[in-house]
Amino acid sequence: MAQTEETLERLGVPADKLEHHRLRLDDDPDVRTEEMLLNVGPQHPSTHGVFRLLVKIRGETILDAEPVIGYLHRGTEKLAEDLQYTQIIPYTDRLDYLAAMLNNYALCHTVEEALGLEIPERAEYLRVIVMELQRIASHLLFIGTYLLDLGAMSPFLYVFQERERIVQMFNKICGARLTYNYMRIGGVKWDAPPGWLDEVRAFVPFMKERIKMYDDLITGNEIFLNRTRGIGQYDTETALKYGLSGINLRCTGFAWDLRRKKPYSIYDRFEFDIPVGTRGDCFDRYYLHLLEMQQSLRIVEQALDQIPDSGPVLGKVPKLIRVPKGEYYSGIEGARGELGFYIVSDGKDKPYRLKIRKPSFVNLQLLPELLRGQNIANLIAILGAVDIVLGEVDA
Amino acid sequence: MSEEERKAETTAPQAPSAASAANRAAGAGESGAKAEAKPAAAKAQAAKAAPPDPRVEAAKAVAEQIKQVLVREFGEAAVEETGVAHRTPMVRVRKQDWPKAVEFLRTHPDWKLNYAECMAGTDYPDYIEIVLYVQSTELGHFVCLKTRTDRDPAEVPSLVASHPGLNWEEREIYDLLGVRFTGHPDLRRIMMWEGFKGHPLRKDYREWD
Numbered sequence: 001m002a003q004t005e006e007t008l009e010r011l012g013v014p015a016d017k018l019e020h021h022r023l024r025l026d027d028d029p030d031v032r033t034e035e036m037l038l039n040v041g042p043q044h045p046s047t048h049g050v051f052r053l054l055v056k057i058r059g060e061t062i063l064d065a066e067p068v069i070g071y072l073h074r075g076t077e078k079l080a081e082d083l084q085y086t087q088i089i090p091y092t093d094r095l096d097y098l099a100a101m102l103n104n105y106a107l108c109h110t111v112e113e114a115l116g117l118e119i120p121e122r123a124e125y126l127r128v129i130v131m132e133l134q135r136i137a138s139h140l141l142f143i144g145t146y147l148l149d150l151g152a153m154s155p156f157l158y159v160f161q162e163r164e165r166i167v168q169m170f171n172k173i174c175g176a177r178l179t180y181n182y183m184r185i186g187g188v189k190w191d192a193p194p195g196w197l198d199e200v201r202a203f204v205p206f207m208k209e210r211i212k213m214y215d216d217l218i219t220g221n222e223i224f225l226n227r228t229r230g231i232g233q234y235d236t237e238t239a240l241k242y243g244l245s246g247i248n249l250r251c252t253g254f255a256w257d258l259r260r261k262k263p264y265s266i267y268d269r270f271e272f273d274i275p276v277g278t279r280g281d282c283f284d285r286y287y288l289h290l291l292e293m294q295q296s297l298r299i300v301e302q303a304l305d306q307i308p309d310s311g312p313v314l315g316k317v318p319k320l321i322r323v324p325k326g327e328y329y330s331g332i333e334g335a336r337g338e339l340g341f342y343i344v345s346d347g348k349d350k351p352y353r354l355k356i357r358k359p360s361f362v363n364l365q366l367l368p369e370l371l372r373g374q375n376i377a378n379l380i381a382i383l384g385a386v387d388i389v390l391g392e393v394d395a
Numbered sequence: 396m397s398e399e400e401r402k403a404e405t406t407a408p409q410a411p412s413a414a415s416a417a418n419r420a421a422g423a424g425e426s427g428a429k430a431e432a433k434p435a436a437a438k439a440q441a442a443k444a445a446p447p448d449p450r451v452e453a454a455k456a457v458a459e460q461i462k463q464v465l466v467r468e469f470g471e472a473a474v475e476e477t478g479v480a481h482r483t484p485m486v487r488v489r490k491q492d493w494p495k496a497v498e499f500l501r502t503h504p505d506w507k508l509n510y511a512e513c514m515a516g517t518d519y520p521d522y523i524e525i526v527l528y529v530q531s532t533e534l535g536h537f538v539c540l541k542t543r544t545d546r547d548p549a550e551v552p553s554l555v556a557s558h559p560g561l562n563w564e565e566r567e568i569y570d571l572l573g574v575r576f577t578g579h580p581d582l583r584r585i586m587m588w589e590g591f592k593g594h595p596l597r598k599d600y601r602e603w604d
Contacts, residue, residue, distance in 0.1 A: 070586040077571075078595055114481065240532060243511050243560030256532065328481045329513060329528050329539070342515045342526070353596075355515035365563050394586065 033059055038376075042071050046149045046380045049390025053367075053383070057376055065371040065379075067364060072394035080354040085111050085185060085321045088354070093179035095356065096392040098141055099335040101134035101170075104183035106332045109264055110341040111185045111321065114328040120315050123187035124266045125307035129200060130170065130182065132296040132303070136207065137166040138335035139289040139296075142387050143214065146286060149384040150227050155218065162210055165203055172196055185321055187314035201304050204297050211293055219287065228283035232370045232382035235280060239366075246337025247292070248363045248386065251277035251284040258333040270302045282385040322349050329357075336360050336387055356395055360388040450482045458484035461538065464503065465496055480539040483528070487541040490551060494578075497527065497540060498557040507531040508538060511558040516568040518598050523549050523574055527561075544574060553579035571596040 041052040050071035056064040076095065080088045085107075092103035105127060112119065119127075144159035167177045173192055174182040182189055218224055236252040249256050257274040259267040275291035277284030323345035331340030337359030344353040363386055370382050458477040461484065465474050469492050476487040488496045500508045513528040522543045530537040544551050553576035555562050565576045566585040573594035576582055584591060593600050 070584075070588070073586040075595060240510050241559050243558065254532075326481060327526070329483070331512065338512065340513050340528075342513055342528070344517050353515070353517040355513070355517075357513040361563065362560060365560060 035063060040379070042068075046384065047390070048145060048384075048388060049393075051388070051390050051393070053379075055371070055376070055379065060376045062371045062374050062376055062379065065368045067367055069361075069364075069390070069393050072390050074395070076395045077354055077356060080351055082350065084349050085323065085351070088351075089183065089185075090179065090181045093181055094391055095358070095395055096138075096334065096336065096339070096360065096389045097178060098389055099134050099138040100178065100180050101130045101182060102138075102332065102334045102339060104180065105131055105265075106330075106334065106339045107341050108183045108185050109332060110328055110330045110343055111323060113330050114323045114326070114343065114345070115185075115321070117186050117317065118315055119265075120187055120312045122191070122308050122311040123313040123315070125303050126173075126188050126192060126313060127183065128265060128267070128270075128303045129197075129300055129307075130173065130180075130188075132299045133166050133169065133200070133203075135296045135335050136293045137163045139293050142289050143218070143286065146384045146387075147218065147224075149380045150224065152218075152224070155214070158214075162207060165206075169196065169199055169203070172199075184314060184317075186317035187312070189314070191313045197304060197307065200300065204301055204304075207293070207297055211290060211297075215290060219290070225283065227378075227381050228286060228385070229281060230279070231282045231374075231378050232285075232385060233279060233281040234366065234370065238369075239280070242366045242369075243362045244337065244366060245359055245362065246334065247285055247288045248337060248366075250274065251288055252280035253278055258331060258338060262331070264330070264332055267299075269306065270299045272296075272298050282381055285385040285387070320349050322347060323351070331357060334359055336389065336392070337363055358392045358395055360386075360390075360392040361395070364388050364393055448482070451479050454479045454482050454484040457536070457538070458486050461486045461500070461506070464506070465492075465499070468499055469496060475543075476541075480526075483537055483539045485539040485541060487543065490542050490544055493525075493542045494552045494554055494557065497529070497554055500529075500538075500540075501557050505534075506536055506538075507533050508536060508540075509533070511554075511561055514554075514561055514564040514568070516572045516574055516596075518546070518572060518596060520598075522546060523572060525551055525568070525574065527554070529558075549574040550577055551575075552577050553582075555579055570594070573597060 035056055035058050038055040038057055039052070040055060041047045042050040047053070052068040052071070054066040054068065055062055074094070076091050079091060083091070089104055089107060092107045093100040095103050140159040140163050144156040147155040170180060171177050173196060174180045174190060234252065236249075236254045239249045239252050239254065245256070253276050255274045255276050258264070260274060272295045275288055275295065277288055323343065325345055325347040327342070327344045329340060329342040331338045333339075338357060339359055340357030342355040342357065343351050346352045367383065367386060371379060374382065455478065458479065462474045462477045465486070465488065473489050473492040473496065474486060475489055478485050500506045508529045508531050510532050511527060511529045515526045517524045517526065523546055525542050525544070527540045528537070529540060542551060549572070551574055553565055555565065556578070562579070562581065563585060565579055566582060568574050569576060569579075569582055570584040570586050571594055583589070587595070
């Protein structure tokens with residue numbers, strides 16, 4: 001008994017929550033309890049890939065957790081050193097494979113910054129449209145899988161309907177459903193086929209309705225609220241210390257969105273808000289995904305109104321791209337946080353060093369802190385809300 | 396843009412983008428004025444007489460200011476080099492002063508570089524360079540800090556005490572580049588498995604011996 005009390009104190013469990021975490025078994029002198037090591041993953045549906053978590057538990061309280069990653073490590077950074085800049089683009093598709101368009105853009109953007117390229121207007125708009133559609137597709141999948149993690153089966157099947165429409169549209173514009181390789185340094189590979197923009201326009205009101213439906217279905221659900229409200233809470237200071245970005249940072253009430261803070265591309269031409277949370281818990285993280293989809297739709301709508309009717313989609317780019325000697329870093333607001341590329345060039349057509357600032361990788365570090373002192377049942381709820389994609393974590 | 400102007404803008408609640416645009420000008424400054432700026436830039440390029448980029452000049456000035464602050468605290472030898480990394484102010488700090496300088500800038504009231512964005516290591520022929528892109532969420536500064544170490548033994552003091560978020564970044568650099576971070580609480584391989592030989596991101600790494 002005393003030992004458990006001490007452990008909980010050491011873990012910093014607040015006094016009013018002690019009762020909740022106290023192990024009933026310890027009150028019984030006939031029952032012996034001991035620490036236990038529980039292995040979660042690497043093959044576990046709730047880890048969203050191959051992610052292993054070693055959890056030390058006592059009764060149902062998590063004493064410590066240790067993430068083990070690297071199962072999907074392909075050495076993209078090393079591979080890139082032997083590839084020309086255009087050849088690296090398909091490799092970025094395989095980082096965060098749920099938001100490949102954003103990865104494409106992040107790399108192209110860094111190289112374009114280094115070269116000081118001008119991007120044709122129509123290409124910029126096409127990029128913004130596909131990037132925001134991609135953000136919606138990625139957020140949709142988060143909502144589906146998160147609810148699935150928490151035991152709600154149907155949302156997972158629902159979200160694939162809208163996602164399928166987006167994926168079909170991507171298929172029409174670039175011929176691929178998952179790994180697009182659509183962006184090029186200086187623009188995009190293909191112009192939108194006839195009727196494509198109308199299709200996107202028709203999608204917007206449909207999606208708005210669906211977001212409303214999800215809001216009605218999920219947000220007020222009492223079981224869902226009980227599972228997520230006040231779970232996995234942290235404040236802005238902690239988030240900044242750990243370098244969190246994206247929704248993981250904004251859920252604490254801190255309005256930090258690189259589309260506004262460092263307006264790349266043509267984001268300064270659009271009106272949109274940055275939704276922020278209030279408590280920094282799992283529920284806020286879920287709800288921000290819904291709200292951000294609405295803002296993305298707003299951007300898509302405005303982009304559709306402003307896009308020029310015709311024009312080139314690829315700027316004047318030399319056949320062999322040589323980045324001037326130097327080092328370059330630029331980040332964009334990816335679906336999961338700040339996605340950045342750091343390139344060191346020695347003036348050749350291949351990077352001397354390419355480093356990827358992976359938002360999931362950085363965001364995941366807080367996990368052991370969040371899990372300590374929690375009930376084992378909250379493990380999946382907290383892990384799911386961090387929203388990781390292992391292809392990106394391991395790169 | 397002068398230091399005062401930037402600060403004045405940062406304090407205004409609705410001007411975060413303008414504030415950060417000042418020294419992290421990557422695409423920010425020109426976006427509004429893109430249409431006007433384009434022909435001018437094209438002409439300048441055609442004439443091959445590129446005038447000094449004002450954003451680069453501003454970044455150099457900021458780097459110089461940081462140098463002054465650091466020199467006052469740690470002495471002349473602490474700062475080895477200042478310059479720009481593209482358009483970002485760059486300051487290279489002596490290895491011994493690395494964690495102290497980062498912590499000092501994190502808490503310094505004029506800089507408050509509290510948000511570490513990206514940490515990378517690069518293997519050059521004669522040294523390994525550690526790069527930290529760090530920014531101030533409050534004041535809008537965006538700075539590139541660097542330090543260098545020999546390739547063998549490669550050893551740099553850890554920054555985890557100031558920025559816990561760099562824990563895994565340092566582990567990754569240790570794993571792939573073989574830089575030992577002294578004072579790191581948990582320095583183990585992170586991507587490769589325990590028992591793996593060598594550090595793959597080193598330029599002289601060979602898979603088969």
